[in-house]
Amino acid sequence: MTARLAVVAAVVVAGLLFGPVFGWTPLLLPVLITAAVLFGVAQLCELRPGLATWRPVLLVVAGLLAVVGTVLVPMSVVDILGALGTGVTRSWRLVLQSTWPARPEPALLVFVPLLVVLAGTAALELLARLRRPLPALAPSAVVLVLSQLFSAASGLTALIAAVAYFACVLTACVTARAGAVAVPVTALVAVVLAGSLPSAAAYSLQEQEVPRVDVRTGSPLDEIAARLARPGEPVFDVRGASPDRWPLVVLDAFDGVEWTAGHDYRRLGRELAPPPAVPVRRDSAEISVRPGQGPWLPSQPLPAAVTGADPLVEAAEGSLLAPVPDAATTYSLSFWTPEVSAAAQLDGAAPGGLADVGAVPDGIPELAAQAVHGLRPTFESALVLERFFRDGYRRATGTALPAGHGWPQLRDFLLVTKRGTSEQFAAAYVALARILGIPARLVVGYRPPPGATTVHNGDVLAWPEVAVTGVGWVPLDPSGSASSATGLAAMTDRARAALPPSQELKDPPVAPPTAPSSQAAASGSFPFGVFFAGLGLLLVLWLVGVPLAKTLRTWRRRSRPGAGAVRGACEDVRDRLRDLRVPLRPGMTLRDYAGLVPAAQGGLTELSSIVDSALWSGHPAGDEGPRAWAAVRAVRAGLRGSGVVARVRGALNPRSLFTRG
Numbered sequence: 001m002t003a004r005l006a007v008v009a010a011v012v013v014a015g016l017l018f019g020p021v022f023g024w025t026p027l028l029l030p031v032l033i034t035a036a037v038l039f040g041v042a043q044l045c046e047l048r049p050g051l052a053t054w055r056p057v058l059l060v061v062a063g064l065l066a067v068v069g070t071v072l073v074p075m076s077v078v079d080i081l082g083a084l085g086t087g088v089t090r091s092w093r094l095v096l097q098s099t100w101p102a103r104p105e106p107a108l109l110v111f112v113p114l115l116v117v118l119a120g121t122a123a124l125e126l127l128a129r130l131r132r133p134l135p136a137l138a139p140s141a142v143v144l145v146l147s148q149l150f151s152a153a154s155g156l157t158a159l160i161a162a163v164a165y166f167a168c169v170l171t172a173c174v175t176a177r178a179g180a181v182a183v184p185v186t187a188l189v190a191v192v193l194a195g196s197l198p199s200a201a202a203y204s205l206q207e208q209e210v211p212r213v214d215v216r217t218g219s220p221l222d223e224i225a226a227r228l229a230r231p232g233e234p235v236f237d238v239r240g241a242s243p244d245r246w247p248l249v250v251l252d253a254f255d256g257v258e259w260t261a262g263h264d265y266r267r268l269g270r271e272l273a274p275p276p277a278v279p280v281r282r283d284s285a286e287i288s289v290r291p292g293q294g295p296w297l298p299s300q301p302l303p304a305a306v307t308g309a310d311p312l313v314e315a316a317e318g319s320l321l322a323p324v325p326d327a328a329t330t331y332s333l334s335f336w337t338p339e340v341s342a343a344a345q346l347d348g349a350a351p352g353g354l355a356d357v358g359a360v361p362d363g364i365p366e367l368a369a370q371a372v373h374g375l376r377p378t379f380e381s382a383l384v385l386e387r388f389f390r391d392g393y394r395r396a397t398g399t400a401l402p403a404g405h406g407w408p409q410l411r412d413f414l415l416v417t418k419r420g421t422s423e424q425f426a427a428a429y430v431a432l433a434r435i436l437g438i439p440a441r442l443v444v445g446y447r448p449p450p451g452a453t454t455v456h457n458g459d460v461l462a463w464p465e466v467a468v469t470g471v472g473w474v475p476l477d478p479s480g481s482a483s484s485a486t487g488l489a490a491m492t493d494r495a496r497a498a499l500p501p502s503q504e505l506k507d508p509p510v511a512p513p514t515a516p517s518s519q520a521a522a523s524g525s526f527p528f529g530v531f532f533a534g535l536g537l538l539l540v541l542w543l544v545g546v547p548l549a550k551t552l553r554t555w556r557r558r559s560r561p562g563a564g565a566v567r568g569a570c571e572d573v574r575d576r577l578r579d580l581r582v583p584l585r586p587g588m589t590l591r592d593y594a595g596l597v598p599a600a601q602g603g604l605t606e607l608s609s610i611v612d613s614a615l616w617s618g619h620p621a622g623d624e625g626p627r628a629w630a631a632v633r634a635v636r637a638g639l640r641g642s643g644v645v646a647r648v649r650g651a652l653n654p655r656s657l658f659t660r661g
Helices: 002-016 025-047 049-072 077-089 091-096 111-130 133-150 155-175 179-194 220-228 364-371 379-392 407-417 422-435 488-497 518-523 528-558 563-579 590-596 598-616 624-642 644-652
Strands: 234-240 246-254 259-261 280-289 303-307 312-314 319-321 329-338 440-446 454-456 460-468 472-475
Touching (some): 002 111, 025 111, 049 077, 091 111, 220 440, 364 407, 379 422, 379 460, 379 488, 422 440, 472 488, 528 563, 528 644, 563 598, 563 624, 590 598, 598 624, 624 644
Antiparallel strands (some): 234 280, 234 454, 246 259, 246 440, 312 319, 440 460, 460 472
16 A cells, blocks of 8 residues: 555656646646545555456546546536547647646646546556556656656755655655665656756756747738828727836847747746846736737736736737737736836847848948947947937828838938838837847837827837846837836936937946856866755755655564564564674574674563564464564664764665665
């Protein structure tokens, strides 16, 4: 029973390691109840030998019923069958296409308890047929590896998981008299989990090439002129928080003709975490989008969660894509609002910030250098470029509005007409900024008047954003269409007001490069952190696992029926003497032991008499087991005089766990 429980517990530990994917709470009931049902069925088959033939079928059926009861119970029979089929074929794929933690929906979550059913059934069947722990532990090891492929455990989670799995393996091996198996198995687990002990997970299958959601749709940048021609048409209503801008989509790829959006859209999970280095507050708003407004939903640069809809999300950009394009949609949006007071250096490593701009026409690079007065790329030069557009160009109004954002239209805007909508202002700014080495991207959305609850076509706006280290993407306003600013835009207003006149502009001093530390140079590329973390984990496993294994071994020996308890007492005394390095030789009896250890002579002599009575007299009295273990306690009392160091060393010595006879 103990080995069976340990094998099932190992499957539970492996299944719960999918916690980083779904969160820990949604997995607890499905994994624990499914495992408990499997263990109960295995126990029933043990008590009723006639059921052993049907054990695999009973385990699978009972496990599936547990999955249905914990994950799929609100569904109809047809939906349950469909969800089970999805769990076998597509559930893992849907999870990889979602942000994490994924929503604990049946179609996504069901594959984890199904893995528990499969691994638990295989483990229990192998243990029942082979009576060996190593093959029975293999299914849980497979689930453990799969969980680490999805998302490697890290930090304290990895340590707790390693200790828990070690305890399961050690218990199964010791109770099945295969203690030597525990060493290679737990060493393998330590390598798998200890490699993830640094604060960030070392590997995640989601970061690799996984199936992406196919997104092909037009650009809202093409619609700006048409929307401005119908300014009074309502687009969406807002209740709750009122940020100064409602972005629709980020356009960061430009081939000289078209601006296109990112393509890493995923199903939005339960919640997106805020950026770790930026102080934020959480706001929320309820948004009702009118029908016929296209696939993109009004969002914020840092969305947190969406309820009432199931959109796709480009997590790095914050764009939301409606599941049903052009349909009326009402949803609640929670989002993170950065709270910063000053900008820092530009972030040249921001994704897409310095992407290609196609074939640049003649005269444009010279215009870009002239616009910033030869300044090198800094946040100040980004503001100087914005002022260049504000002072030298004007917004187009009326009915004959210019349209287009490729290089032919941008060249005409920059060098000839100097008149355009926010479409040309934003596209031209981003193109020139990238030519100058300023990381920038283009955003299309809406900027409603302050206090407005209904957003109209006339509020449509395109604007550039520049990447700032430690802050994120900061919006700018080269067309000068802003009426108010909050958040990052307010920070930009303060920096804009402090900008010196053009004749006083100069590059800020460059900080001297810092030499690499001698420690970093000496460390090279070898992962010392992982190495020492693994050693530390193995040390913890040794200090905890060896005494625990000996305690379990003593309990198992004392629990034997009849004369088996007497034999267990003899084995326990022998192993304790070996741990204290008493020189025992093959063929020695308990009376011989008494001559080597005078301090425990009384207990050893008493135990020897009990052995003679229980094993050789042929007329055991029936109470030899308790008497034998009372003698063992007397032996332990006598051995206490051997010193604290010797006793601690003996308790941590694993040799007797693997020595037979």
